[in-house]
Amino acid sequence: MNLVTRICLPNLRRLSFALGFALAIALPASAQFPLQQNDVVCLIGNALADRMQHDGWMETLIQSPMAGKNLSFRNLAVSGDTVTSRPRSKGVPSPEDYLARCKADVIFVIFGCNKSFGGEPKPAQFKSDLAALLESPEPHARTAAAAVKDFWGPADPTKGTMQTQIADIEEKIKVPKHLTGQMARAYRIGGLVYHSEAHCATCHQPDGKGLDPAFPPLVGSPWVTGSEERFTKIALHGLHGKIEVNGKVYDPEKGVPPMTSFEALLGDDEMAAVLTYVGNSWGNKAAPVLPETVKKVRAANKNRSTFWKPEELLKDHPTE
Numbered sequence: 499m500n501l502v503t504r505i506c507l508p509n510l511r512r513l514s515f516a517l518g519f520a521l522a523i524a525l526p527a528s529a530q531f532p533l534q535q536n537d538v539v540c541l542i543g544n545a546l547a548d549r550m551q552h553d554g555w556m557e558t559l560i561q562s563p564m565a566g567k568n569l570s571f572r573n574l575a576v577s578g579d580t581v582t583s584r585p586r587s588k589g590v591p592s593p594e595d596y597l598a599r600c601k602a603d604v605i606f607v608i609f610g611c612n613k614s615f616g617g618e619p620k621p622a623q624f625k626s627d628l629a630a631l632l633e634s635p636e637p638h639a640r641t642a643a644a645a646v647k648d649f650w651g652p653a654d655p656t657k658g659t660m661q662t663q664i665a666d667i668e669e670k671i672k673v674p675k676h677l678t679g680q681m682a683r684a685y686r687i688g689g690l691v692y693h694s695e696a697h698c699a700t701c702h703q704p705d706g707k708g709l710d711p712a713f714p715p716l717v718g719s720p721w722v723t724g725s726e727e728r729f730t731k732i733a734l735h736g737l738h739g740k741i742e743v744n745g746k747v748y749d750p751e752k753g754v755p756p757m758t759s760f761e762a763l764l765g766d767d768e769m770a771a772v773l774t775y776v777g778n779s780w781g782n783k784a785a786p787v788l789p790e791t792v793k794k795v796r797a798a799n800k801n802r803s804t805f806w807k808p809e810e811l812l813k814d815h816p817t818e
């Protein structure tokens with residue numbers, strides 16, 4: 499049985515970033531582990547891992563370069579669990595029973611520091627509890643322990659915080675002069691959505707310039723400033739396939755992960771706001787996207803459950 503361990507980082511952006519790179523593009527040597535055909539991957543841990551059941555980004559990032567491996571994921575994490583205590587209601591199988599029932603081949607251990615319930619953080623105790631969990635004759639566990647070492651620094655709960663400083667973000671959002679009234683308000687809300695943990699800025703970066711070789715830029719991108727329906731479709735259902743942006747090619751075969759779907763995460767108002775923000779920041783100038791437009795595009799594609807392929811989008815909305 500493989501045991502792969504990640505521990506809490508003080509902010510989700512660094513975690514998803516670390517996962518994006520560590521798993522989809524290039525694993526640091528110390529964190530490498532094999533995933534084999536038909537492996538069942540189980541997540542245990544507390545709030546951060548528990549919340550992952552609502553998005554599926556990590557699964558997406560892992561599944562995409564492993565097409566055909568038939569991996570399955572089971573999320574067994576429960577908020578409030580600690581390394582040493584994982585109580586369950588009477589009649590519910592113990593966490594260990596559950597792992598056995600799932601026939602886990604690989605376990606991701608994602609424990610945070612339980613700040614809300616555990617009183618003052620006790621990093622030393624946390625480290626030694628985790629070390630005990632990792633004490634295993636399995637060679638995989640030793641690999642996992644080595645991987646965890648990479649994260650000891652950022653995982654120190656006495657530094658940093660899980661919370662994005664909304665006030666800091668708000669201060670940085672400067673509404674461009676051509677947007678006034680309702681549109682200026684939408685732009686401000688869009689900025690908050692854009693810079694929220696694990697939203698657009700995580701991948702496309704706070705300055706919209708993207709990050710080579712994985713995340714294409716939004717600055718000056720025709721996918722942003724062209725057809726608003728095409729732009730809305732990308733944000734609603736995600737995108738996967740070889741694309742060109744500003745003369746550079748972003749190719750899944752070279753490790754570009756899929757852009758995830760925001761359909762379930764953002765309402766019409768928030769989606770319209772973030773698209774208006776992206777369309778009018780860093781020198782971009784596009785017509786504001788209205789909530790009614792998002793509503794229409796959402797309804798017209800409500801049965802869609804997969805990422806868009808660039809060819810599909812270009813067929814319906816050829817580049818301008």
Ligand code: HEC
Binds near residue numbers: 712722748
């Ligand atoms: C998990 C990382 C990730 C997040 C979060 C993300 N994107 Fe993307 N995005 C990508 C990747 C990767 C691509 C290219 C995918 C491909 O071609 O297969 C992409 C492509 C795009 C494109 C088309 C190419 C371009 O650069 O213009 C647009 C537009 C876009 N994203 C907008 C957004 C917006 C708006 C948000 C937030 C609501 C967002 N993205 C959030 C990773 C992300």
